[in-house]
Amino acid sequence: MKRVDFEIAKKIIKNPSKIAIAVTKDENEKKINLITLEWFMRTSINPPMFAISVGHRRYSYSCLQKFRYFNLCFPSVEMKQTALIAGTTSGRNVNKLDLISESFFSGKLAKLPVFENAVANFECEIFSQIRSGDHTIFIGKVKYSWIGENQNLLLGTEL
Numbered sequence: 697m698k699r700v701d702f703e704i705a706k707k708i709i710k711n712p713s714k715i716a717i718a719v720t721k722d723e724n725e726k727k728i729n730l731i732t733l734e735w736f737m738r739t740s741i742n743p744p745m746f747a748i749s750v751g752h753r754r755y756s757y758s759c760l761q762k763f764r765y766f767n768l769c770f771p772s773v774e775m776k777q778t779a780l781i782a783g784t785t786s787g788r789n790v791n792k793l794d795l796i797s798e799s800f801f802s803g804k805l806a807k808l809p810v811f812e813n814a815v816a817n818f819e820c821e822i823f824s825q826i827r828s829g830d831h832t833i834f835i836g837k838v839k840y841s842w843i844g845e846n847q848n849l850l851l852g853t854e855l
């Protein structure tokens with residue numbers, strides 16, 4: 697073992713990776729937004745919950761602070777371009793839905809789009825949140841779960 701800077705150690709723990717796309721909404725602008733995330737996890741079996749960690753400078757952060765829902769989408773490999781756009785552009789400057797070509801429907805909670813081509817989608821309502829340095833961890837209770845026909849999960853390594 698050798699002691700290294702965190703910047704070096706973090707690259708070692710990154711791969712193999714897994715990413716998700718959180719879908720949320722700016723209620724004022726009536727704009728749906730997507731953000732690619734690698735910092736997410738399950739946090740409860742019953743009721744099922746997911747936590748997502750979102751940076752304070754992200755447009756998604758301001759959306760989540762007001763609109764208390766997110767859909768957590770596990771993208772298929774076919775959604776690579778969508779994950780790239782969601783992770784490299786900001787909803788502050790663009791409407792990401794205009795930049796992607798994905799089919800979606802409104803789900804059962806009907807708050808946010810559910811992506812047809814995803815491996816799985818979880819419609820979540822925010823239950824609580826915790827500040828963690830320059831990010832906030834939003835914990836969402838899963839209301840409805842969906843699985844797609846395409847089960848070929850996109851890992852973050854291809855981005």
Ligand SMILES: Cc1cc2nc3c(=O)[nH]c(=O)nc-3n(C[C@H](O)[C@H](O)[C@H](O)COP(=O)(O)O)c2cc1C
Pocket residue numbers: 715729730731732733734735736749750751753754755756757780782783784785786787788831852855
């Ligand atoms: C592979 C990948 C993983 C990312 N993981 C996170 C994450 O866990 N949390 C976060 O706040 N941003 C993460 N980002 C950065 C955001 O996706 C990126 O800043 C995005 O443009 C923010 O969009 P927004 O301003 O519309 O919210 C990640 C980006 C990529 C490409």
